[in-house]
Each structure stands twice: as structure tokens, then as C-alpha cells.
Amino acid sequence: MxxxxxxxxxxxxxxxxxxxxxxxxxxxxxxxxxxxxxxxxxxxxxxxxxxxxxxxxxxxxxxxxxxxxxxxxxxxxxxxxxxxxxxxxxxxxxxxxxxxxxxxxxxxxVELGTVRVATEKRRVSGKMVREVTVGNPHVVLQVPGICEAAVATLGPSIEAAFEDGVNVEFLSVRSPGLLELRVWERGVGETLACGTGAAAAAAAARVEGLAGSETMVRLPGGDLNVLLDGDRAWISGxxxxxxxxxxxx
Incomplete structure (x- = not known):
């Protein structure tokens, strides 16, 4: 093959x-x-x-x-x-x-489609997270810095709390135009980058007034540009x- x-x-x-x-x-x-x-x-x-x-x-x-x-x-x-x-x-x-x-x-x-962001946060594994749907399920957890984020322990714990699993974003807002992100991917574990995760994080940050419609998301694997056009998301990289x-x- x-x-x-x-x-x-x-x-x-x-x-x-x-x-x-x-x-x-x-x-x-x-x-x-x-x-x-x-x-x-x-x-x-x-x-x-x-x-x-x-x-x-x-x-x-x-x-x-x-x-x-x-x-x-x-x-x-x-x-x-x-x-x-x-x-x-x-x-x-x-x-x-x-x-x-x-x-x-x-x-x-590429267009990721409609992004749906929960109006309220919920507590999962002792942490307040915001649910976001980008064609697949995500939760976004804000952290002071991504280097210290407990991705290896909180990631699988939060994923297991959802019946069908979930992708977990650990988000640190550096400025309205720059987000730093690590992602625990459902069915994979931590990855160097996640496109839908970047869009989910940008959408969650925008809802809280921490980011605008165009954002650079810095992941361990590199930078991804996210455009939120109304409720639709595009990523470029x-x-x-x-x-x-x-x-x-």
C-alpha cells in the first residue's frame, strides 16, 4: 500500500x-x-x-x-x-x-465551518472550562502559561469526563493578537499542533473579550493564523x- x-x-x-x-x-x-x-x-x-x-x-x-x-x-x-x-x-x-x-x-x-461557543463555563476535573464545537468537540482551559500547564495529567482526565471524549486546549492569552496554546487531542494525546483547537481557543478568547477576529495562535509546532468571520472560522498555515x-x- x-x-x-x-x-x-x-x-x-x-x-x-x-x-x-x-x-x-x-x-x-x-x-x-x-x-x-x-x-x-x-x-x-x-x-x-x-x-x-x-x-x-x-x-x-x-x-x-x-x-x-x-x-x-x-x-x-x-x-x-x-x-x-x-x-x-x-x-x-x-x-x-x-x-x-x-x-x-x-x-x-481552509474553512472549518461554524464555531459554537458555550455561553457559560462548567467545572470539569476541578477546572473551569468553556465548551466549543468546531465540527468536533473541544474544551478550552485558560492557564497563566503553557509551559507549566499540566497537559499530561489534566488532558486525559478532562477527556475521560466526556462520553465521546473531547479535545482539550490549554490557552494562555499573551495579547489580543497572540495566543499561546497546547492541545491534548482526543484519541491521540498531546500533539504539536491542532487546527480546530486553535480555532476553538481563538473563539473562546473572543467571547471573553480577550482577542479579536484575527489572531495568531502559537503552538509548539509553529504559528497558525485564525480568522473568525462571524460564527465561521478559517485557519491558514x-x-x-x-x-x-x-x-x-
């Missing part, structure tokens, strides 16, 4: 050209960093027509996810590189619905091809 390894701000993926069937055990073996290729998740990118592709995404534990922002940027770059679409602007069909993508020379911009190979399954 031919595969392509890609990454967006250190959030790394095994990318397969579809359509093709793949099961949870296949995903877990591919993502195993000692016995497999190693990745945060698996993307299957399939052509639909000249202006549309389909992106399917699985977390490293084999669970399917509704949406992945960094994964969508990689899928968009893959589609253009493989000539699966005719132009650099096209639609990506996801489990969360259709999303728009633009592939530029310096960055890939790089996506890179790492290598190609053959998986002997």
Missing part, C-alpha cells in the same frame, strides 16, 4: 489516496511510532469531481473523527499535488460537512510533504 507522510506544524499524518477501505486496526498499526510509520492520524483523500475531494480522518487510536484542521490543510495540498482537482480553490467533503480550501504558494487556508513509501501490510 503506497502512502505519503505529511505534516502541518508538526501534526503528522499518513495520507492514502482513495477511495479505499481501511479499518481501525490498520490505522493503529500505521500510526505506531515504533512498529509502523508513525503519525497522529490517517487521512484518506479521494477525488469526487474536478472541484471536490473527500477527506476521511482517523485518530491514532483507530477512532474516526469528524474534522481535523491541520489534516484538511495536508489533504488540500495532497489533492493539488496529485492533480485530484483542477484549481487551487475547491471543496473538501468531510464527516462534518463540506468545507472550502485554498492552496497558495506560502500557505493553505503550512503543510509539508515529508516522504513517500510502501506499507507492507
Amino acid at each position: 503506497r502512502f505519503t507522510k505529511m505534516e502541518g506544524l508538526g501534526n503528522d499524518f499518513v495520507v492514502l489516496q482513495g477511495p479505499r477501505p481501511i479499518g481501525a486496526e490498520d490505522v493503529k498499526r500505521l500510526c505506531d511510532r515504533r512498529r509502523g510509520v508513525g503519525a497522529d492520524g490517517v487521512l484518506v483523500v479521494s477525488p469526487i469531481d474536478a472541484k471536490r475531494i473527500r477527506m476521511q480522518y482517523w485518530n491514532a487510536d483507530g477512532s474516526p473523527a469528524e474534522l481535523c484542521g491541520n489534516g484538511m490543510r495536508c489533504a488540500a495540498a495532497f489533492a493539488v499535488d496529485r492533480a485530484l482537482v483542477e484549481a487551487s480553490e475547491f471543496t473538501v467533503e468531510t464527516a462534518a460537512g463540506p468545507r472550502e480550501a485554498r492552496v497558495g504558494e506560502d500557505a493553505i487556508t 503550512p503543510a509539508a510533504f515529508v516522504y513517500e513509501g510502501e506499507w507492507r501490510d
Whole structure:
């Protein structure tokens, strides 16, 4: 099975050209960093027509996810590189619905769809968090600084408090235009970057009057630009091809 390894701000993926069937055990073996290729998740990118592709995404534990922002940027770059679409602007069909993508020379911009932010915070694992939906579920926890944040302990504790799991953002607001963020991803663990998590954090900060509509989110893997246009979110950042190979399954 031919595969392509890609990454967006250190959030790394095994990318397969579809359509093709793949099961949870296949995903877990591919993502195993000692016995497999190693990745945060698996993307299957399939052509639909000249202006549309389909992106399917699985977390490293084999669970399917509704949406992945960094994964969508990689899928968009893959589609253009493989000539699966005719132009650099096209639609990506996801489990969360259709999303728009633009592939530029310096960055890939993708639409994440409607962002829904809870009006009130709630207490989970002893911490006050705000729930945010960006096609997939998130909670945002404000911390004084991300370096000291207890991501490895609070992340899994908060994730386990939700029946279907949740992505957990540890947010430090440095200025209205700069947020610092670490993310515990549902079904993966801490990752170097999370696109939907960056949008969730920016939306939560905006609700509290701590950020505007355009924000740079600084993650361990690099910087991601977030635009909140009303209740819709866009993210812009790089996506890179790492290598190609053959998986002997």
C-alpha cells in the first residue's frame, strides 16, 4: 500500500489516496511510532469531481473523527499535488460537512465551518472550562502559561469526563493578537499542533473579550493564523510533504 507522510506544524499524518477501505486496526498499526510509520492520524483523500475531494480522518487510536484542521490543510495540498482537482480553490467533503480550501504558494487556508461557543463555563476535573464545537468537540482551559500547564495529567482526565471524549486546549492569552496554546487531542494525546483547537481557543478568547477576529495562535509546532468571520472560522498555515513509501501490510 503506497502512502505519503505529511505534516502541518508538526501534526503528522499518513495520507492514502482513495477511495479505499481501511479499518481501525490498520490505522493503529500505521500510526505506531515504533512498529509502523508513525503519525497522529490517517487521512484518506479521494477525488469526487474536478472541484471536490473527500477527506476521511482517523485518530491514532483507530477512532474516526469528524474534522481535523491541520489534516484538511495536508489533504488540500495532497489533492493539488496529485492533480485530484483542477484549481487551487475547491471543496473538501468531510464527516462534518463540506468545507472550502485554498492552496497558495506560502500557505493553505481552509474553512472549518461554524464555531459554537458555550455561553457559560462548567467545572470539569476541578477546572473551569468553556465548551466549543468546531465540527468536533473541544474544551478550552485558560492557564497563566503553557509551559507549566499540566497537559499530561489534566488532558486525559478532562477527556475521560466526556462520553465521546473531547479535545482539550490549554490557552494562555499573551495579547489580543497572540495566543499561546497546547492541545491534548482526543484519541491521540498531546500533539504539536491542532487546527480546530486553535480555532476553538481563538473563539473562546473572543467571547471573553480577550482577542479579536484575527489572531495568531502559537503552538509548539509553529504559528497558525485564525480568522473568525462571524460564527465561521478559517485557519491558514503550512503543510509539508515529508516522504513517500510502501506499507507492507
